[in-house]
Amino acid sequence: MKNATGIYLHIPFCVSRCSYCDFFSTVPRDSVVKVAYGDRLLSLLRRELEAVDRALVVSVYLGGGSPSTMPRRFFERLGALLREYGVTPAEFTVEANPADLTESFLETLVCCGVNRLSVGVQAADDAVLAAMGRRASCRLMARVIPRARRVFGNLSYDIIYGFGKQRRDLVAEMRWLFDCAVPDHLSAYAYTRPKRRGAPPVADEERAAEEEAAIHSFLRRQCFSRYEVSNWARPGFASVHNRLYWTWGRYVGIGAGAHGFEPLAAVRYRYPENVLSFIERPRKVISRLSREMLMKEFVMLALRTATGVSFTQFGDLFGTDLRTMISPLFRERFVATGYARLTRDHLAATDRGFAVLNTLTAALFGDIERSLVGHGTTD
Ligand code: SF4
Known part of the structure; x- marks a missing residue:
């Protein structure tokens, strides 16, 4: 039996830490670490590309952290490596912070073959964005999101609800966002409070349910369908990569904190959440299930x-x-x-x-x- 394969590359770097975040990421002081990390990631990717049936690679996904903070040269080398191995995935996604969506960054992505952009919007209300510790404001998003829409035929937004103490008008936020640019896909996640002192509280159950309902009914009116508990898409835009996770597909994970799954061997593996050990001596921790x-x-x-x-x-x-x-x-x-x-x-x-x-x-x-x-x- 042959399994469709996805490749996940984890970029554990951010410019600053958001208050709600529980993902593994660090804030490097200089670009040397990013360059060394990118070198290691690409050398391991080359090794994986030698081993996989490349015709089965249906998706490449760069997640984080903030992949959009990696040096341009990294993306150029990644694109060249995929081309060298003849890998042309149906879906090639990069997660991006709105604050990084400059014209030249978008051009770089397109040149290296990226065909889907996942924008970490999270909220369309400046007070909520500030409480979340996001780098982007509504003003900035109003400028860069339409730009991203013009460049990418497949655009996704991430939204968080049930966050913090502030009362939000999610219908107004969604309307504002769709006025900026209508996406093809949207992930709406309920906020889970990280186990960390000082992390913002979760909204009470009633308010979280109201916010969720507001998002869902808005998306239904826009003819989006809920193909997964937190994921919505216009017809034909369900995420190829994420579907692999839910449907027992094979995925190769590379990077500090990345996970992979070999369904035929019933093996899951992960790289430890440590940037320096990944650069110096990367190793997979394997679990047989x-x-x-x-x-x-x-x-x-x-x-x-x-x-x-x-x-x-x-x-x-x-x-x-x-x-x-x-x-x-x-x-x-x-x-x-x-x-x-x-x-x-x-x-x-x-x-x-x-x-x-x-x-x-x-x-x-x-x-x-x-x-x-x-x-x-x-x-
Ligand atoms: S940018 Fe993303 S990964 Fe980085 S701290 Fe914020 S939520 Fe976490």
Whole structure:
């Protein structure tokens, strides 16, 4: 069986730290570290490109951190390396901070083959942006986002809701943002407070739910569909790369803190979150997953999507029928009440089900565990 492959490159550098952030990233004092890190990243990418079936590479994704703070030369060399190996992914995404979207940066991206830009908007309200510690203001975004729209045929925004103490008008924020430029894709994430002293509070449940509902109804009116619990797209613009994570695709992760997955070998790996050790002596920390863990991961990831878990794919991967594992109690609690939809080949969470996804997933985990214990096959 051949797996579509994605390549994820992690750039753990930021200009400053945002108050809400829980990602691994550092603020380097000079560009020497970035250059050395970029060199290491590209040398490991070359090694991976030697090993993978390059025809199967459907996406390249630069995430962070703030990839847009890397030197231009890094992007030029990355583009040249992909060309050298004949890798022309359907989707080549770079995450960018609006503060970095200069004309020349956008040109550099296009020249090296990037065809999708993911802009970390997070909010369209200056007071909220300030509380988040973002570098961009609404004024700046009003200038640079239309510019990015003119250059990229595939544009995505990230938005955070349920953040902090301020009351927000998410409908007005969304309208303002779409007046700047209508995107093709939008990720809306609920704020989770980092375990750090001084991190801003999470909004109370009621306000977070109101903000989420405002974003969702706005996106529906714009004919976006919710193809994953936090992700929305216009028809034809669901993210190729992110779908690999949810549908058991293969992804090669490179960089300090990057993760990778080899579905055929049932192996996950990660690089430790340490920039200097990545530059000096990069090593992958490998975890081999038991059959039960793999089954659970498979259903947990697939349940995040609107399509849900495919019984056929589950059967092909694990040689057993997930349908027979689903208990009458699960059907009663979630299917009969409209939280989940059960069809001939899929179990999927409905919109109502997405609101209680953790509970629904945990119940299915319980069914899987009981079923495996019943058959004496937990590994
Ligand atoms: S720019 Fe992104 S990665 Fe960097 S601190 Fe802010 S949220 Fe975190």
